[in-house]
Structure formats: structure tokens, C-alpha cells
Amino acid sequence: MGVFLGLEEGLRPLTSDRKQDGRRIAGRYQLQEPIGKGGMGIVWRAYDELLDRTVAVKEVRYAAALGDEVQLLNRRTMREARAAARFEHPNVIVVHDVIEEDDRPWIVMQLVQSRSLGTVIKQDGPLPPKRVAEIGLAVLDALHRAHEAGVLHRDVKPENVLLADDGRVVLTDFGIATLETETQLTVTGLAGTPAFIAPERLKGLPARRESDLWSLGATLYTAVEGRSPHERGMALATMHAVLTDEPDPMPHAGTLTEVISGLLVKEPVQRLTYEETQRLLRAAIAQASPPPTAQFPAAQPIEAPTQAKARKVPFPPVSASRPRPAPAPAVDETPTDPKLAAAAPAVPETGARLSPMTEERRPAAAPTVDTARTGQVRAGMVVAAAAAVVLVAGVGGYLGLRSAPDDEASRGPVASAPETPAQASPSASPSASPSESASEEPAPSSSPSSEPKPTEPADALPAGWEIYKDKKLGFSIGLPKGWDVWDRGGRQVKFKGPGAASNAYLMIEEAAKPGSDPYKDWKKQEPSLKHNFGGYKKIDIKKVDTGKYDYMKAAADWDFTWNTNTGKTRVRNRGFVTDNGRAYAIYWHTLKSHWKDDYDFFEGFCATFKPAK
Template identity: 35%
Template sequence: MADERRLVAGRYRLNERIGRGGMGTVWRAQDEVLAREVALKQLHTQPHLTDDELATLYERTRREARSAARVVHPNVVVVHDVVDDEGRPCIVMEYVRAPTLADLLKGGRAVPPEEAARIGLGMIAALRAAHAADVLHRDVKPGNVLLGAEGRIVLTDFGIAVTAGASTLTQTGQMVGSIDYMAPERIRGHKPGPASDLWSLGATLYQAVEGRPPYRRETAMETAYAIAVDPLEPMRQAGALEPLIDALLTKDPEQRPSAEQTERALRAASADGTGTAGHALASAAAPASPVTQTGPVPAPPPTQTGPAPDSPTRAHARRKRRTSRRRLALVSAVVALAAAAGAVTYVTARHHGEGLSLTQHTTHTPTPSATPTPAAVPDGYHLVSDTKLGVSFPLPDGWKAGKRTGDTLTYTDPTGLVGITIGTVEPAGPNPVTHFQDIEANTKVNYPSYRRLRMQQTTFRGQPAAVWEFTFRGRARDFRAIDLGYGREGGREYDIYLSAPEAQWDTHRPVFDVVRDGFATSG
């Protein structure tokens, strides 16, 4: 190579090229003044830019190197110096002799959730230090995570970092960062914040446990669009990390967990891998309840499954118009972003699974399938049928019926703390996730302690479906709930809802699976 062994700034001898990206090349170099190895990031020549554009780019690089140098932490690569080489700025950094997480994940490989959580702990420690210094990374991804000796995790390449609140020096439409790990608000052209780095952390953790980025598509434009509007493809190997990753990849940055909550959830997952990360995340997110009285089971958050007071037809028409306007604006932004990203071609992510394995939602209309014949009722359950709703399902022995409200049935266990609710919506909307989002908006107002764990679009028995899982504070204890809704637009939507004390969730969660699997309709 022409540059190999060349001396930069009269001090740094280039020895070996160790990385190359869209903006520059990283070299292993020798600091001949201090006799130590360093990493030197050298910007590429940009012949297509004008002199003014080059001056802007170089000033941004120098500024961002100064920003990165302010972050001093064991999990952050040290920035030693910024020098000029034939007019181009170069960033001189600590050299860490280590593979990257991207190297470890090559070929679709994945790591166990406990190991991913350990790596995530190092990353969140680095991000907390950066954010405390008012610095955003903006390019958190597996390729920028070094797996050092003795378990050290180092977040590197703050070369496109930016001081929070500083004016941007990038040209309009110029993409800064890697598309697979770019938060939805950045896709939409909004100003990034610390939550944007946390989304990228979630995308990195997703790939670590699943073997692929969460939204990768065949082209950069399709990937950007998927990040902005598509539901998250469900995880199969995340284990205790699933609730945290799902929360980090929430499209609304205000709904993502904080760095502190993320660290607590990662610590719980790395400690034993028994699923306590979800509990740690929920407990960290839920504020203390001002109500301390004890008494009967509290009513769960509103689970109204009947039609809203407004006309479903008119409401759907308004939603459709609003959605069309949003999508038109978003498509324009995505097209501009994709043009800046260039013609990048990716390997198509494989889709797996069916039914309630929570497959990725696609735009085709699922082929209807007949309602399966219910399996034999398990021991300890009996079959319940309701002619008004036209449904039947297994129910645990000893459970009793509660008050019927419209097209809703409720049954509770002998303690009165665990409940199953069956309801219908007619006519059904395009997908139950829209219905769930409407209920969630009301729930947030009436239950300040409400925290979403996941809301995922999927299919069930060949029909559009959604799964919604959340926690809330009752009168005397924390509760957790899961709701499945499925049904075709214009037909009937069926909803199956279970709530139980969070402390006993693992004990009662199987009831939902039995009811769901044995659920049958006469229509």
C-alpha cells in the first residue's frame, strides 16, 4: 500500500491498515515520540466536494475529535491527538488489540443472552460516560465494539460523535452513521439525542442474540423505511433480554428506557439469565404508587374490547387519511436518505415461524384458514362455551365467572388476583395493533404506572394479529398483563387477555397459553 510506513505529522508511522469505512481508513501506527502503538483514523480524499464543503467536513472532524477527547472512561477508546496530514485531519486514538463484535457475529452467528448482556453492560457504561459529557456517539454498532482482553468492552470510533446541542455541519441530506443501526427519529430527519444512541444499542443487542440486524432489508431505502414504520420482527433467542431489547427499539424516543434503567436490566440478565431483566426493567420504569391500602384485586387497566363510542367507519377513515399523509412525508424523507446512503445491497433477512411464534408482519393479506378443532382439554381445565360471543376455550378448574359487560367475559381464580378476559370488536379494523394503541393512549392517562413491555404486530391462524404486554400498579401490588387480538378487517376481532400479580407471573403465564391454544370460534 502506498501509505504504508509513511510518517504522518512527523510523528506517527503507518504500519498496517486495520479498518476502512465510508469516511476514512484506520491504521495501526507507531507513535515515534512516545514509542507506543496507536490507531490513526485518516479521512478519505473527497474529490467530489468543493473547497467550502471540504473545509466544513474537516472542521467537523476536528470538532468531533475534541468532543470525543472529553469522554474519559475505561469502556471508551482514548483519543490522544488530532493532527493534519496534507491538509486532512487525522484522529489518533488508543490502539486496542482486539476483535470487534462484528467479527464475532460474522456469518449470522449469535451469542447467548447472558454474554450479550455482559457486552451491553460495557457499552451502556461507555454511553453513560459520553452522555454525561454531553456527547452523542451517533454510530453505535457491532463494528465499533471492541472485545478486549480480560473481558474489557470498548466502544470506539467517536469520529462522528457530536456535542449535544451543537450546530450540525453536515450538508443537507448527508447521512452520518450506519443505516442498520440508525434510530427512527434520525431516519425522519429529527434531531438525535441520547435515546438515539440507546436505540442503536438495542439494535446491536438484537443482532448479538438473533444473528442479524432487526430491520435489514435488500436496499438502504427499504431498510430505512422499515426502521421508521415496520413493527419489530420478534426475537427467538433473546431470552431474558427480550423485554429490554423490545423497549430500546421503541420508535418513540420518549418511550425508551433511560440509560440507568437499561444498565439495571442488563445487569439482571447477565447475572443469572433467568428472565429477571424484564422485571428489573419494569420495576425501574414504574413509579411508586401513592396508594398503599390493601384490599381486593384492583381492576386492571381499561381492557374495553367493544367498539369505541365514535363511529368505527368514520374513525378508521380519519386514521387512514392521517396515515397516508404521514407515510407520504416519510417516503420523501426516506428517498432522500437512501439517495445519500447510495446503492447499498444487503442480504435479505430470513423470516421464520408462524402463528403465535410472532412472525414479522408483511404487507400481503394472509390467507384465511379454518378455525382448528380444539385439542383435548388439559387436566385441571374444563371447557367453557359462550353462544353470544360464539367462542369456546379451556378454563382452569375452580375459576369463576365475573360480571359480564357487553361483549366481554371475565373469569378470575379463587384468590381474585388472576383474571382472564375474552372480548370481541366488530367490525374489526385493519389490524388489532391499532385498536391496542387506542386503548393504550387512554391507559396512559388513567394509569400513570403503566409501562409497555411490547406491542408486536403478527399473525394468528392466518389472520392479522397483535400481542401487547405491559405492567401496571394496582392498589397494593404490581401487575403484569398480556393481550392477544386477532381478526380480519370488516369481520370480528377476538381478544384474549390475562393479568396476574407480577411476582407470580411465571406461575400464571401458562394459563394464557392454554386458553389461547384451545380457543375456538363458531364463526
């Protein structure tokens, strides 16, 4: 797994990799271990002691610079890092802090568990045109937003495009990786990247917005063909080819041929615009997708583990009745417009997180650029996926929007749909878009028999489980033996452990501004967020019968599948509000092939969860 700074493999380290383990930067960031290195420095996994979170810290070094040149580069690095920190976008790495220590910059950024597009190509081979088009839309949207903020990237390449484990496409190193003065380019300064630098920059001309678009075209070419369009084996030969030769043939590009060719035009003014690029990428996706069915197919229940099967998580039988507070007012069950029913929970976020419980949120930005002639980016960022608003902070948001798509495995025993945590009847019929629901996953029946009856936690924990109490957020939950906190940040905590699929994890997130209807929130968020998850297929959004949980006032499940780097994944994102006015998301993510085997984990987590008082 890689991190975000576009660090290249095979470059020599500039310091002893573990020399500074344990060092504190700015009295706050404790360096834990080096996780990447490149021509511009070393990236460390670090712990932010003030905010109790794991971050990535880039130690910037200049191997070929001396004296006054170092000071100039330091000033420029600080200026451009601050510029990159001024804007937020779901597909852009988040810069948390910029520090100057030991006469050099240290850049504190979001830690993204991921593989770079470059690594994926090397390890797995070229990607199909449709997936490359989806990645291209996300990067295009990120570039458009950056350019509007006055920030040029100048180093778009596969190594700087991250395919995050939570499903996001994240562009890294805005104005940080390439810091040389445009009029003083050297072979050393271009080491590792000449094939992705636009012709005008190789001529010594200043970088411009069209330069980033050329690099995007070279990146898309590489993703679909497995090699760069002008690769000649040596830096000088490759640079000469970029300046004088047409791109090599692209036999595997298919529907991407027109857009890649239009981006790789040598004259900047003749290249495709944002709007033209967006239109062609969307067309490529549409041509590669099967036509929508005219009618929603007959719903078939999705099998969930039955009581007869051996269970990893033994629970006592559900009691006939259980005392609980007076029920909340019934939720409006009027079906929503089917056209708006399909969308994937986004994670978010490289930006803000989206939560079904978040009342105050901006629309999530899909990885596309508005086609209006004004060239403005489509308004909004992924709700609650990364912040409390849309990309990073919401309980249901990050879990439902960003993480949820990656967690296509959590479609539990409840026959209700996940939209808002409002109380609803299991018989409520979910609404769904024909094109979205007619996917690989048949929509589950709304009848109680469509899924196994949820088990009751009683007061006893399943055998071998232990109670985990979160000191920061106040909630508690039962965890299987060997499970522990894997990552945390803001109002979310992730857990991993043995016994489940390799990519399985649980996320608990609390909403900063609780709403009242999770079902409606999921419905509203899905259309804007589904584009952030490659291969997203909605299974259902259903209200949850909260009668068996004494802590839930209203709840909804958002179930979907999507394509992650580790395989087809299934997610259940359960958003709910509690009787004491709090709102949470229980986000379960596992391989689709392990859904049945791992389902008991989700049941156990829901049965043992206790909200903060």
C-alpha cells in the first residue's frame, strides 16, 4: 500500500530511512516510520499528538540544490503548499499543515491508504477503458478546482494518482513535487517524469493550465496501454519524442482514443478544454456501460446466513419483546423519484465526509467538471465523507459516501433501507432507479423473509468478544478477539482484525450535526456520490426496523457494491439516530465473496454497540 505523495520506487533515499524514528516535528508530529521516498524527499507515517490522528509528513529535500538555491526552493515550497491547502476537493489530497524546521519545509498531509495508479499498472497491468475514464473524470475535476484556485499541478502522472482503499481517486502533490523553475529544466530535475511533462514545458516555457491537461492525457494513455505515449527508454530520447513525435498507437484505448488524442496535441491552444474532455470521458463511460433496463427486475432475496448454519458470532435467540422508549414519529415513506435512488456512499473525501445524519451539507462533487462555458466546477463536495460537511466528517457520510462504496459487504439482516436513521417499517418498499438497481446484485425483497432475522444482543457478549470503550467519542462496542483500532481521525474510528476477509473493516462515525431521517439523507446523497466509486452498483436503501435495538430511534441501511483494488466489495452503511439525539454510522466493508461468511460480524457489532451518553 502506498501513501499520497507520488513518491517513485527505485529512487535512492536522501537520509537513512529510519534515522529519525520517534522524532517530533513542531513539538506535535511524532515520526513513526518512513513509508515512501522520492527525488524530493521522504514521507513518514506520523502521529498527530494534538488531534489524536495518523498523518503523513513529507520531509522535503533537494538533492541537487545548494546554497541560495535551497533557500529559494524552500520559500517556493512553503508558498505552494499553502496555496494547495487553501482549497478542498474530494479528489485532492488534504494538506493539514506546513512547517519550517531545520531550514527546510515539512508538509503534513492526509494519510491515504492506497496504491498509486502507477503501482496498479505495474502489478496488475493496464486497466479497462471504462475504469480509466472514471479515474480521468475524478482527476479532471480535481485539476479544474485547483486551477480555479490558481494552483497548477505540474506533475500529473500515474504515481501521483492514488486509488484509495476506500474507493476514492485522489490526486496528490499540487505544486509540491515539481518545484524547479520552468525556465531552468534539467534532465536531473525531470528524472522519472519526462514522459508526462508537456512539450511547452520541455521547451522552457512557463507551465499553464493546458500543461496539466496534456499530462492527464499521458496518464490516461499509460493506464489503458501499460506504457507512456512517448516512452523511448532513456530520458533524453523520451523528451525528444514528446517534442517531435506523435503519440504511439493505442490499440487498447477503445472509446478513449478521441479524448486521449485531443489532450496530447502539442500546441496548448489546440488541446481539448475542460468541458470537451469531460464530455468525451462521460461518453466513453456510457458506451462501455450496458443500456439501462426499462423495468426493475423482479426482486430476489439476497441470502444471508441462516440460523441453521454455523455462526462465527453466536447470539442468543431474539426475545419476543424488548422494552424500549416510546417510538419516534413515523417517517414519511413516500417513495422518492426512482431516478434519484441510485448513488454510492462516498468517502470520501479526500474532502469532507458525508453523513446521512448531517443536516447541513453541500452537494457532493462527482469527479466531473461542469460543462457550462464558465468552466466552473460542479458545486459542492462529497457530503460528510471527509469533513463534517461533505467529505470527511459525517458519520453516515464518510461511511456512506466514501467508505460505504468500498464497504459493499454490509447488507445486514434488516429489511429496511438506509437513508436516514428514521424509524421505519421493514415492509417499506425501497425506491430504486431501474438502471442502478438492475445490477449484479438483485434487490432484496422487502418481506421479512428476505434476510435472516436480526439477532438480539442480550446482555452477554458473543464468546471470545470483548467490549471496547472509545475514550474520545464515548461509544462502546463489542469486538472479536484480535480486533483493534486500525485508524482514526476526527469523529471516526476504524477497526480491523482476524477472521474476516482481507479487506474487511468496521468504521464507527458520529455526526457532528445530527439530522432526523437517515433514509431521506441516504436517498439525497447517493446520486451525487456514486460517481466516486468505480463500478458502483446500488443494492438497496432501506429503512431499518429499530425495535430490536434499544439505542436506535430511526435507522436506514445503504447497501452497494463497487470495485476496489482488492476485488469486488460489498458495503452496508447503517445510519441511525439515538434517543438522546446523537447520530452514528456503522459501516461494514468486506469482499463480496465473503459477504455470507462475514455477515455475523456485522450482526455482532450492531448488537453490542452502545452510544455515548
